[in-house]
Amino acid sequence: MRIGVITFPGSLDDRDAQRAVRLAGAEPVALWHGSHDLEGVDALVLPGGFSYGDYLRAGAIASLSPIMTEVVDAANKGLPVLGICNGFQMLAEAHLVEGGLVRNDHGSFVCRDQVLRVENTSTDWTNAFDDGQEITIPLKNGEGGFIASAETLDRLEGEGLVAFRYVGVNPNGSLRDIAGVTNARGNVVGLMPHPEHAVEPGFGPDTDVAMRSGVDGLGFFSSVIRSSLVEA
Numbered sequence: 001m002r003i004g005v006i007t008f009p010g011s012l013d014d015r016d017a018q019r020a021v022r023l024a025g026a027e028p029v030a031l032w033h034g035s036h037d038l039e040g041v042d043a044l045v046l047p048g049g050f051s052y053g054d055y056l057r058a059g060a061i062a063s064l065s066p067i068m069t070e071v072v073d074a075a076n077k078g079l080p081v082l083g084i085c086n087g088f089q090m091l092a093e094a095h096l097v098e099g100g101l102v103r104n105d106h107g108s109f110v111c112r113d114q115v116l117r118v119e120n121t122s123t124d125w126t127n128a129f130d131d132g133q134e135i136t137i138p139l140k141n142g143e144g145g146f147i148a149s150a151e152t153l154d155r156l157e158g159e160g161l162v163a164f165r166y167v168g169v170n171p172n173g174s175l176r177d178i179a180g181v182t183n184a185r186g187n188v189v190g191l192m193p194h195p196e197h198a199v200e201p202g203f204g205p206d207t208d209v210a211m212r213s214g215v216d217g218l219g220f221f222s223s224v225i226r227s228s229l230v231e232a
Contacts, residue, residue, distance in 0.1 A: 001026040001228045003221075004041035006071070008033040008062045012049035013084065013196060020196040021045070024221030033065040043080040043124070043224050044071060046087025048140075048194055058101060058143040059089025068094055080124040080224050081188045085141055088180070088190030097181050097190045098156060099148035104141070105173025113205035113214075114139035114193050115167040116179050120160050123186035128223040134167055135216035136205045137193035144192040146174035146181075156181060164191050195220040 003021045005028055007014045018028035029041050033051075038044070051062035062068070068090070075081045075096050083091035091097045104110060115136050118129040129135065148156065153176055156162050164180035172192070180191025195217030198204040205214035 001043070001225050002029050002041045003027070003043045003045060003224070004029045004031045004038060005045045005047055006031045006033055006067060007047075008049065008051040008065060010050040010052055010054075011047050011086070013194060014047040014049070016196040017045045017047045017084065020199040020217065020221055023199050024218055024225060026221065026225055031067065033062065033067050035067050036070055038067070038070050038074060042228055044074070044082070046071070046081065046083040046090050047196070048085035048087060051086055051090070054143070057089075057093070059086055059093045062086070063090045063093035072096060075188050078185065078187050080227060082125050082220065082224070083188075083190035084194055084196065085144070085192050088192055089143065091188060091190040096188050097183055098152055098161070099146055099178075099181060101143050101192070102145045102147055103143050104145055104171070109140070109142040110144070110171045111138075111140040112171060113137070114171060114179075116164045116193060117167050118163070119165055120163045120182055122160075123163060123182045123189050123223075124227040125189040125220050125223050126163060127226055128219040135219070136198065136207070136214050137195050137217055138197040138205060139171055139193040141172060141192050144172035144174065146178045146192075148175065159184065163189050164193075
C-alpha cells in the first residue's frame with residue numbers, strides 16, 4: 001500500500017508521518033502542496049505543523065493549496081485521508097469534516113501526552129482499535145479547541161461522527177471534549193493529537209511498562225492498511 005504524505009510550507013511532522021507509515025508496513029510517498037498529482041496513492045496524510053505560518057487562520061491558506069483540489073475530489077470519492085493537528089485544521093477549512101478549530105481556551109500552546117477514548121471504530125483509520133479503548137497520544141497545539149454549533153454537535157454525536165474524545169483533562173477547551181471527528185463515509189478522519197509520535201518504542205509516550213514505550217499511534221496506520229486489504 002502506498003500512502004501519500006503532503007508537505008506544505010511550514011509542515012513540521014511530515015517526515016515523522018512518513019516514518020510512521022513505513023513502520024506500519026506501507027510505503028510512504030512524499031507529495032508537494034504545489035502539485036496537482038497525487039501519484040496514484042491509496043491513502044493520504046495531511047501532517048501537523050504551522051502551514052503558511054498559521055496566518056489568517058490555522059490551515060485556512062493551506063486548504064486552498066493546489067493539491068487540495070485533488071485531495072477534496074479524492075476524499076469525496078472515498079480515498080482515505082487522515083488530518084493530524086494542522087492537517088485537521090485543513091480538513092475543517094476544506095469542509096471535508098464538520099466543525100472548526102480555534103485558539104486554546106487558556107490562550108497558551110499545550111504539549112503533553114494525552115489520553116483519548118476511541119468513540120468510532122468503523123472508519124478507515126480506527127478499525128484496529130476497540131470501541132471505548134483508551135489510548136495515549138502526544139498532543140501539541142495552540143489552536144486546538146474544537147467548535148461547532150449546538151445543532152452540529154448534536155448531529156455529530158447522534159450520527160456517531162465523533163471519532164475521539166479527550167479523557168482525564170480537556171487540554172484546549174474543545175466542546176464536548178471532542179478530540180477528533182470523521183465524515184459520514186468514514187474515510188476522512190481529523191484529530192488534534194499526533195499518532196505519528198507514538199509508533200516506535202523509545203520515542204513514544206511513557207507507559208506502565210517503560211518510559212517512552214507507547215506505540216498506540218500505530219493503530220491509525222495499521223487500520224488504513226487493513227481497510228485496503230478488505231477492499232481488495
